[in-house]
Structure formats: structure tokens, C-alpha cells
Amino acid sequence: xxxxxxxxxxxxxxxxxxxxxxxxxxxxxxxxxxxxxxxxxxxxxxxxxxxxxxxxxxxxxxxxxxxxxxxxxxxxxxxxxxxxxxxxxxxxxxxxxxxxxxxxxxxxxxxxxxxxxxxxxxxxxxxxxxxxxxxxxxxxxxxxxxxxxxxxxxxxxxxxxxxxxxxxxxxxxxxxxxxxxxxxxxxxxxxxxxxxxxxxxxxxxxxxxxxxxxxxxxxxxxxxxxxxxxxxxxxxxxxxxxxxxxxxxxxxxxxxxxxxxxxxx
Amino acid sequence: xxxxxxxxxxxxxxxxxxxxxxxxxxxxxxxxxxxxxxxxxxxxxxxxxxxxxxxxxxxxxxxxxxxxxxxxxxxxxxxxxxxxxxxxxxxxxxxxxxxxxxxxxxxxxxxxxxxxxxxxxxxxxxxxxxxxxxxxxxxxxxxxxxxxxxxxxxxxxxxxxxxxxxxxxxxxxxxxxxxxxxxxxxxxxxxxxxxxxxxxxxxxxxxxxxxxxxxxxxxxxxxxxxxxxxxxxxxxxxxxxxxxxxxxxxxxxxxxxxxxxxxxxxxxxxxxxxxxxxxxxxxxxxxxxxxxxxxxxxxxxxxxxxxxxxxxxxxxxxxxxxxxxxxxxxxxxxxxxxxxxxxxxxxxxxxxxxxxxxxxxxxxxxxxxxxxxxxxxxxxxxxxxxxxxxxxxxxxxxxxxxxxxxxxxxxxxxxxxxxxxxxxxxxxxxxxxxxxxxxxxxxxxxxxxxxxxxxxxxxxxxxxxxxxxxxxxxxxxxxxxxxxxxxxxxxxxxxxxxxxxxxxxxxxxxxxxxxxxxxxxxxxxxxxxxxxxxxxxxxxxx
Numbered sequence: 001x002x003x004x005x006x007x008x009x010x011x012x013x014x015x016x017x018x019x020x021x022x023x024x025x026x027x028x029x030x031x032x033x034x035x036x037x038x039x040x041x042x043x044x045x046x047x048x049x050x051x052x053x054x055x056x057x058x059x060x061x062x063x064x065x066x067x068x069x070x071x072x073x074x075x076x077x078x079x080x081x082x083x084x085x086x087x088x089x090x091x092x093x094x095x096x097x098x099x100x101x102x103x104x105x106x107x108x109x110x111x112x113x114x115x116x117x118x119x120x121x122x123x124x125x126x127x128x129x130x131x132x133x134x135x136x137x138x139x140x141x142x143x144x145x146x147x148x149x150x151x152x153x154x155x156x157x158x159x160x161x162x163x164x165x166x167x168x169x170x171x172x173x174x175x176x177x178x179x180x181x182x183x184x185x186x187x188x189x190x191x192x193x194x195x196x197x198x199x200x201x202x203x204x205x206x207x208x209x210x211x212x213x214x215x216x217x218x219x220x221x222x223x224x225x226x227x228x229x230x231x232x233x234x235x236x237x238x239x240x241x242x243x244x245x246x247x248x249x250x251x252x253x254x255x256x257x258x259x260x261x262x263x264x265x
Numbered sequence: 266x267x268x269x270x271x272x273x274x275x276x277x278x279x280x281x282x283x284x285x286x287x288x289x290x291x292x293x294x295x296x297x298x299x300x301x302x303x304x305x306x307x308x309x310x311x312x313x314x315x316x317x318x319x320x321x322x323x324x325x326x327x328x329x330x331x332x333x334x335x336x337x338x339x340x341x342x343x344x345x346x347x348x349x350x351x352x353x354x355x356x357x358x359x360x361x362x363x364x365x366x367x368x369x370x371x372x373x374x375x376x377x378x379x380x381x382x383x384x385x386x387x388x389x390x391x392x393x394x395x396x397x398x399x400x401x402x403x404x405x406x407x408x409x410x411x412x413x414x415x416x417x418x419x420x421x422x423x424x425x426x427x428x429x430x431x432x433x434x435x436x437x438x439x440x441x442x443x444x445x446x447x448x449x450x451x452x453x454x455x456x457x458x459x460x461x462x463x464x465x466x467x468x469x470x471x472x473x474x475x476x477x478x479x480x481x482x483x484x485x486x487x488x489x490x491x492x493x494x495x496x497x498x499x500x501x502x503x504x505x506x507x508x509x510x511x512x513x514x515x516x517x518x519x520x521x522x523x524x525x526x527x528x529x530x531x532x533x534x535x536x537x538x539x540x541x542x543x544x545x546x547x548x549x550x551x552x553x554x555x556x557x558x559x560x561x562x563x564x565x566x567x568x569x570x571x572x573x574x575x576x577x578x579x580x581x582x583x584x585x586x587x588x589x590x591x592x593x594x595x596x597x598x599x600x601x602x603x604x605x606x607x608x609x610x611x612x613x614x615x616x617x618x619x620x621x622x623x624x625x626x627x628x629x630x631x632x633x634x635x636x637x638x639x640x641x642x643x644x645x646x647x648x649x650x651x652x653x654x655x656x657x658x659x660x661x662x663x664x665x666x667x668x669x670x671x672x673x674x675x676x677x678x679x680x681x682x683x684x685x686x687x688x689x690x691x692x693x694x695x696x697x698x699x700x701x702x703x704x705x706x707x708x709x710x711x712x713x714x715x716x717x718x719x720x721x722x723x724x725x726x727x728x729x730x731x732x733x734x735x736x737x738x739x740x741x742x743x744x745x746x747x748x749x750x751x752x753x754x755x756x757x758x759x760x761x762x763x764x765x766x767x768x769x770x771x772x773x774x775x776x777x778x779x780x781x782x783x784x785x786x787x788x789x790x791x792x793x794x795x796x797x798x799x800x801x802x803x804x805x806x807x
Contacts, residue, residue, distance in 0.1 A: 012646065033645065077645070192597060192641035192648050195545070195627045199637075202620075 001052060001059045001157050003045045004110055006121040006133065007038040007078060009071045034074050037122025039190035041183050045120050046082040046191065048155045057157065060084050062116075064109050066094050066102060072206050080193035080201035087113060091210035096223035099128075103136035104225060108216040110141065112209065117157065119180045123148050134182035144175040149183045281323035283309040283316055287351060294351050297337035297344045298423070299762060300678060305332065305346035312356045314455065314463075314529040321527070322461035324350055328789040331459070333523040335378060335430030338423045340681070341760025343434060343522045347795035352527060354378045354429055360393050361530065362402035363409065371409055371535040372452050373417075374402075377429020377528045381421070384428065388415050388535070415535040418444035421756075422657060429528045434758035435503045435520030439571035439656075442716035443612065446503070446756070448519045450534050456518055456526035459787040462486060464526060471514040478514055490785040492517075493778030495771045500685040501717040502752035504759055505767050505797055506779050517782070522758050523793035525786040539570075539612035541619045544643040544652045547630055548603035552576060552699075554634045555605045556692055559715050561629035562609050563688065568622045571610040572716025579659045579710045580606060586662040593658055597641065597651055607715065608656065659712050663723055670727065677726050680735040683763075684742060685719035686751035697745055698722050705734050719755040743769045761795045768798075776802060 009032040034042075042063065049059040063078040065071050066089040075086035089109050097105065110116060119141070124131035131147075138145030148165040153172070155161075161174045165184060175181075193201070211218050219225060243259075245252045287294065287308045296302045311317045324331060330349030337344050357376035364372050373393070375384075387393040391410045395403060409415065419431060420438035430436070432454065437446035444450070453467040463483040471480060476492040492508040507520050518525055549555045555574060562572050575583075580603060586593040609626060613619040627637045643649045667679045686694045698720075702709050708731070713721040722742075724735035743753045743766040753759075753766035768776055780802035784790060790803035 033647065080642070189595065189597070192643060192651070194640045195623055195630075195637040195642055198620075198623060198642050198644075199627075 001048075001057060001118075002114065002116045003048060003059065003061045003118045003120065004113060004116045005038065005042045005045045005061060005063050005078070005083065006106055006119065006137070007042065007063050007065050007074065008035040008122075008125045008127075009033070009065065009067045009074050010035045010125055010127045032070065032074065034078065035122050035125045035127075037124055037126070037183065037185050039122075040185050040188050041120040041122050041181075042078055042081065042083065043188040043190040044149075044152050044181075044183055045118075047152070047188065048118075049082065052155075052157065062087060062113055064106060064113070065089070066097070066105050066109070069208070072208065075206050076201040076204065077193070079204045079206070080197040081191055082193075082197065085204055086206040088206060088208045089210075089214055090208055092222075093211045093218055093224075094222050096226065097221065098226035098228035099130050099132040099136060100227060101221055101223075101225035103133050103140060104220045105211075105214065105216055106133070107137050107140040108214040109209070110137070112214055115178065117177045118155065118160065119143070119178075121180070121182045123182045123184050131182070134180055138180035141178070141180065143178050143180050145180045145182070146173055146175050147182045149181050150187055152181075152183075152187065281309075281319050283311055283320055284323060284350065285309065287346075291351075294334065294337070294353060295346060297334075297339050297342060299340050299342040299345065299760070301342040301345045301762065303332070303342075303345035303347055305349055305351045307349075308351040308353060310353050310356045314457065317352065317354075317357075317457050317527055317529050318461040318463070320350070320352060321457055321459060325460045325789070325791070328791055330794040331527075331791050332793060333433070333527050335427035335433070336380060336425055338421075338426045339430065339434060339760060340683075340757045341434070341522075341754070341762045343758055343760035343793070343796050344430070345761060347761070349791075349794070354527075355427065357429075357529070358383075358427070359397075360387070360395070362398055363393065363395075363405040364401065365405055365408065366452070366534070371405065371412070371415055372532050373535060374530065374532045375428050376530060377427060377432070379428045380424075381417070381419075381426050381428065381431065382424040384417055385424070388417065412537070413540075414538045416538045417450065417533055417535055419447045419450060422660065428531060428533065432519050432528055432531055433521065433523050434760075435507070435756075437501065437503070437714075437756045439573050439610065439714060441501070441756075442572055442714065443570035444536075446501070448507070448516055451515065451519055452532040452534050454515060454518065454528050454532070455530040457529050458482065458526045459789060459791045463529075464488075466515040466518060468513055468515050473510065473512045473514070475510050476508065478512075478517070480514060488785050490782055493771075493775055493782065495775045495778070498685075498750055498752045498770075499687045500751045501714070501719050501755040502685065503683075503756050504752045504754040504763075504770055505775070506782055520758065522760060522796040524783050524796050526792065539614070541611075541613040541616055542570075542649070543611045543613075543619050543623070544641075544649055545609050545611065545623065545626055546641040546643075546652060546655070547607045547609065547626070547635055548600065548639040549605050549607070549633070549635050550602060552605055552695065555607050555715075556695060558607050558629055558633035558635060559691065560688075561632055562607070562626065563716060565629050566609065566611070566622055566625045568611045568613050568618065569609050569716065570612040571608070572714070573608040573656065574712060574715035574720065575606040575608070575656075575659055576711040577604045578708075579663075579712045580604065582662045582666065582710055583655070583658060586658065586665070590665075593662070595651075596655055596658055600639065603639065608652065659710070660721075663710055663725065666725060670725075674728055676729055677732055680724040680726065680732065680739060682720070682722040682739055682742060683754045683757045684746045684751055685717055685755035686746055686749045688718060690749040690751065691715070691718045694718065694746065694749060694751070695720075697742065701738055701741065705738055707731055707735055707738070714756075717755065718751070740765065740769070759797050764798060 012031045012033040061083045063086045121134035149162045151163040153161040332346040334344040334353040355378045358378040361374040456464040480488040587596045611622045643652045708725040711722040726732035
């Protein structure tokens with residue numbers, strides 16, 4: 001069984017630096033950590049590996065990322081915790097990607113690795129909050145997608161069963177493999193590495209590919225492949241003040257209506 | 266509790282408006298973290314050294330007892346009042362200046378009420394509040410901003426402790442294994458004496474001639490004293506006055522439990538944060554393996570900055586808490602076969618050195634019968650926080666357990682030991698603890714600073730009979746530990762709760778010698794009454 005876990009390097013702090021010219025996040029790598037949602041994704045992959053491995057099945061977990069060369073450090077940390085190997089897509093031509101270009105690049109990486117049984121992503125990244133990558137990868141791979149998994153019930157090599165979040169609560173779903181799954185942060189807690197794991201991570205293979213190596217179309221990568229154009233980014237002003245609406249419910253509703261009409265809505 | 270604003274109540278005495286009646290609104294100031302309750306008639310919250318001196322001058326003629334308080338996080342009741350006045354220094358919480366010493370190290374001048382967690386925040390952000398600083402200090406602050414991140418190494422579990430209190434009890438923590446307790450990091454201090462006179466002590470300036478010290482106050486009083494003749498234990502120690510031949514005078518004041526004077530200002534030396542800090546939790550099937558590993562780590566891993574231990578009962582308590590309480594659900598999951606844990610923290614110059622140290626830890630584990638696979642290696646900030654949560658959850662869980670039992674018997678409290686022995690007696694003292702606890706049929710959980718042979722063995726009384734037998738057992742341990750060359754209090758200080766143990770350790774003569782030192786500083790015996798020794802030893806004054 002082959003599981004691919006997509007991980008993203010995100011700033012370890014909420015104080016994100018923006019490039020005023022490109023309107024993209026400055027990723028200098030110095031303070032980057034694995035996106036916490038992706039940590040959960042890795043733990044679920046490792047649990048499948050533990051469970052299926054105990055049953056005698058050969059399960060291989062590969063961590064995949066697109067990022068600057070320093071991201072290799074994070075992939076090796078994932079290997080120290082139990083992943084088998086890693087693939088890093090790193091090329092200036094990948095930079096500035098929106099979710100479409102990112103999921104395209106990652107799907108190229110997945111195809112490079114061969115046909116996986118399961119791709120697991122964090123539901124979203126703490127720096128972008130889009131929650132689009134997993135479903136977009138599923139679309140590009142033409143695989144079913146189970147989004148926002150709260151609890152993985154079973155994954156037996158042919159299908160997965162999981163509780164996923166919905167607007168109405170949670171539902172139990174089953175999907176045939178190969179599939180893509182995105183996971184909520186609280187679905188599991190990533191294990192720590194052992195001394196053996198740290199040692200293994202030093203020698204483990206981490207392949208680094210550029211656009212050509214990944215077999216990707218340069219026109220669909222990075223800024224060139226991103227239909228999303230950020231025109232301007234700014235720190236929103238903190239609104240203060242506000243108006244109190246008082247009186248009986250009917251009076252309050254009337255006042256509210258006047259305010260809304262006054263705003264031209 | 267918020268400190269009520271000055272002016273809410275009339276002053277007790279006309280001469281000093283800082284002194285207030287200690288009414289019920291100040292109830293929190295009758296106790297500290299030891300949960301002992303005291304009594305006092307008045308309280309003050311000075312903000313400057315001059316105000317401390319004014320309060321002391323007011324109280325001196327009547328020989329009013331004065332108990333000094335900082336953040337009241339102590340566990341030995343040193344800050345619990347014993348009549349008279351409470352001098353609370355929590356509002357003396359300003360950083361006063363910064364300089365570099367001859368070796369280039371940063372030295373920070375503080376008021377005693379600065380909280381350790383605040384200091385850590387300032388240093389991490391390289392943003393120390395510098396209001397009122399002189400030009401030289403501001404220049405040093407500019408240099409600090411450009412320098413590698415700095416830290417203050419003393420790390421008691423309770424980060425809400427204040428620096429003055431930490432100096433008063435010679436606090437320590439996990440990293441004291443490498444960096445020592447508070448004492449060596451205090452460069453200078455200013456001490457207000459009971460009559461309001463001042464003593465300025467700077468490391469290296471006043472040293473004893475043999476066991477004789479000569480000091481001069483700022484008003485010209487000479488303090489001439491012969492230091493006690495007892496020998497300090499060859500173990501981590503916070504028991505009574507620290508003395509040895511040729512000692513530095515400043516070291517006598519550090520750890521004196523507020524009995525010699527009031528620390529109004531102190532300078533502490535900072536050091537660069539080590540470039541690489543990794544924490545490794547190692548799990549074992551039995552305690553013997555953990556003890557052998559501890560000895561191996563001490564001998565074979567030079568970069569170890571802390572070596573801590575959690576016994577089987579501690580880990581079982583954590584397992585239960587993790588299941589029962591959402592507050593502990595984020596604890597890392599313990600393997601079923603993990604019976605006890607040794608945590609070692611590695612401070613290294615670079616990753617290559619850390620990897621080498623990790624290999625050495627692995628060898629020690631294998632030699633002790635453990636396994637490299639049964640380890641947690643924390644290399645990221647998140648993992649380090651997770652392990653810190655794990656370590657701090659142990660005492661917190663035990664406190665919750667005791668609180669539960671107090672619902673049926675409110676008189677019960679936790680009984681926690683604080684004793685240390687020399688390195689070669691680690692296995693002996695553990696055998697003593699295990700055998701006597703089993704004989705007494707007492708429930709317990711032990712954890713703490715095993716690298717320094719300093720464990721907090723906690724008896725968890727189920728009823729008052731357990732509590733009484735636990736106290737008796739601690740008395741017996743104090744005798745045995747003293748015989749092994751150890752200390753009855755290694756880090757919490759003696760305060761009011763461990764006076765009997767101090768007598769066991771130094772004998773009647775030792776206590777009389779200590780009382781003589783105290784009376785040389787404080788002839789009327791006003792300061793820290795009830796701390797270290799019985800008041801009867803102070804009768805008659807100097």
C-alpha cells in the first residue's frame with residue numbers, strides 16, 4: 001500500500017511577513033514548521049502503516065511538499081517520525097503559486113511517485129486557510145475525495161471509512177481507494193520521533209525535483225499558472241465604535257432595517 | 266488577587282503612609298503556595314528602595330516582626346507571615362538597567378518583584394522595559410538587541426516566581442543540573458537591614474577570612490561575624506545559611522530565606538541561549554534501569570543540561586488524567602510498556618554536536634537495558650512545549666488528586682520531599698524510599714531532578730492516618746539522608762515547614778550558630794521570624 005502525505009511549510013508564528021511587491025508571503029524558511037493540519041495527516045498515515053504493517057502488509061508512507069530547498073529539513077523531520085521517504089518540488093518556477101497551480105504541481109509529484117492508494121492532506125493550511133488543495137488534487141487525479149475527516153474508522157487497502165464534518169454535523173462515509181482524504185487538526189496528535197527515527201531520517205532518501213524533473217508544464221506552475229491575482233494586501237484597520245439598537249424587538253428590527261437601507265443594501 | 270490601591274484604608278501608624286491594616290481584603294497575603302496560613306497586623310506594598318527603608322525605619326523601634334513576600338510561590342511557607350508586618354515586594358517589578366561585564370556578558374539590574382516569566386518574555390523579544398534608564402544602559406540594550414538571544418538559566422517549575430524570592434531561597438530547577446542554582450548567577454545585590462540601613466554586596470568584593478566576615482553598612486555600622494562551623498553537604502542544597510571558608514559575602518545572603526535583610530535590588534548575569542536544545546524522554550520497563558541510565562548519562566553525556574525522572578506511579582496518574590480530563594487530553598500518548606521515564610535535555614553548539622550527544626544517549630539506554638525506540642526526541646518548539654506540558658502535568662495531576670481527597674477529608678495535604686544525596690548514594694536513597702514506603706503501606710508518586718539525586722517523593726495520603734505516618738517517614742528520611750551526606754532541602758528552602766529537618770541536618774549547635782549570624786544582621790530578630798529556626802533561639806536578641 002502506498003500513502004502520500006502532502007505537507008506544507010508554514011510560518012511558526014502568526015506574525016507573517018508579506019512581500020509588498022508580489023503580495024505573497026515571505027518564506028525565508030528560518031521559522032517554518034509543518035502545517036499543523038498536515039501533521040495530523042501524517043499521524044493518520046502512520047497509524048494505517050502501523051495497523052496494516054502489523055497485519056503483515058507492506059505500507060510505504062511518502063511525504064510530499066512544494067517549497068524552498070530548506071523544506072527538506074521538514075520532510076526529514078516527518079521521516080524521523082515514521083515516514084519512509086520524501087519528495088520535494090523546489091524550483092523558482094513553482095513560486096507564487098495559487099491553489100490551482102499548487103495542486104497541479106503536487107499532482108505531478110504524485111504521478112512521479114507512481115499510483116498511490118491514498119493521498120492525505122491537512123484540511124487547510126494555517127497561513128492560507130483555503131481548504132482547496134486536497135479537493136483540487138482529487139479532481140486532478142480523478143479520485144474520490146473525503147474532506148474534513150474527524151475520525152478515521154478503517155482503511156483496509158481497498159476502501160476507507162471515516163467520520164467527516166458537514167454543515168449539519170458529522171457523517172460516516174466510505175470511499176473506494178485510491179482516494180484523497182483531507183483531515184481536521186484534532187483528528188490525531190502527531191507522534192514524536194525516537195532516537196532510531198532521527199538516525200533513520202539522516203540517511204533516508206529525499207528526492208528534490210524541479211519543474212522539468214516533475215514532468216510539469218511550466219505554464220501551469222507558479223505565478224504563470226495562477227489565475228488568482230492578488231491586487232493588493234493590507235492589514236485591516238481595527239473597527240471601533242458601533243451603534244446600539246435598543247427598544248422592543250419590533251422597534252429594533254425597524255431601526256436595523258433603516259440602517260441596512262441607508263447602506264444601500 | 267489584585268493589590269488594593271493605596272489609600273483604601275487608613276495607615277496603622279502615622280509615620281509611614283505605606284503601612285496599611287491587614288484586613289480581610291488582603292487575605293491572600295496570609296498564605297503562599299505551601300497552603301500554610303499565617304497572621305499579621307499590617308501590610309505594605311513599596312515600589313522603591315526608599316519606600317522599603319521608610320517602612321523598616323517605622324517598624325524598627327517597636328521591633329515589629331517583618332515577613333518579606335515576593336510572588337508567594339514558595340513551597341516552604343517562608344513568605345507566610347508570623348505576626349507583625351507583611352512587606353510585599355510585588356510592586357517592585359521594574360528592570361533598572363543593563364551593562365556588560367568584563368567578559369562581555371550582559372548583566373541585568375532588577376527590582377526584586379520582577380516575575381521570571383516576564384523576564385523570559387523580555388529576553389525572547391529582546392525588548393526590556395527601559396523607562397528611566399541611563400545612556401550607558403540604553404547603549405547596552407542596543408547591543409543586546411544585536412546579540413544572540415539571551416536567557417536567565419535558573420528555571421524553577423513555577424515561572425510566576427519573582428527574582429527576589431528566587432534569590433532569597435536560592436531557587437533552582439531542572440537546568441540547575443548544568444547551570445547550578447540561582448546563587449552563581451547573582452552578581453550583586455542591595456540589602457535593606459531591619460533598621461533601614463543598607464548593605465551593598467557585589468560578588469568578589471567582600472570575602473571571608475577563613476570563617477570570619479567583616480561587613481560595613483552604608484551608614485557605617487560594622488557587622489563582624491564568625492560563620493557557623495558546619496560543613497556543607499556534597500549535594501544540591503537549599504538548607505539554611507550557605508557557608509564555607511573564604512566564602513563570598515553575597516552567597517550568605519542568597520538562600521537566607523528573608524532572615525538577614527530585604528533584597529531591594531539585584532543584578533543577574535545573562536547567557537546566550539544555546540543554539541540547539543533537544544529534549545529526550547527515555548522510557549524503561551523498571552526503575553533500576555532508569556537509575557542505571559541516570560548514572561550513565563551523568564558520566565557519558567557532557568551536554569546534558571537537565572536529567573529528570575518520573576516514576577511508575579507518576580506515569581499511571583498521567584494516564585488516568587489523560588483519559589479523564591480534557592485539559593490533559595493533549596498529553597502525548599504513553600506506550601503501555603512504559604513504566605518509568607528519564608528525561609534528558611541536551612544543550613549544544615550545533616546540530617552535529619547534538620546528534621553526537623543523541624548517539625551517546627542511545628548507547629547509555631542500551632547499556633541500561635532500555636531501547637532507542639522507546640524514546641521521544643523533541644527537536645522542534647512544538648515538541649519541546651509538548652514535553653514541558655508532560656513534565657508539568659505530573660505535579661498538577663497529583664495536586665488535583667489530593668484536592669479530590671480533600672473533599673472528604675479537608676485536613677489532608679500533599680506531603681512532598683525535597684531531599685538530595687551525593688551521586689554515589691542515588692541507588693541507596695531510592696532503595697530507602699521504596700522499602701520504607703512499602704513497609705508503611707503508603708501511596709506515593711516520585712519525580713524530579715534525578716541528575717542531582719534530588720527527587721520529590723510525594724506521599725498521597727488517603728486519610729489522616731496516612732498523613733501522620735507520611736510525616737513520620739519524612740523525619741526518618743531526613744536522618745538517613747543526612748547520614749548519607751545529603752541535604753534535607755535541595756531547592757524549596759527551609760522556610761517554616763522544614764525547621765525540624767534543619768535541626769536534624771546541622772544539630773543544635775549548628776542552629777545556634779545560624780541564629781548568631783542572623784542576630785548580627787538583625788539584632789532584634791525582626792525579619793523572617795519563624796523561618797529556619799525556632800524563635801526561642803532569637804530570644805534576648807544580639
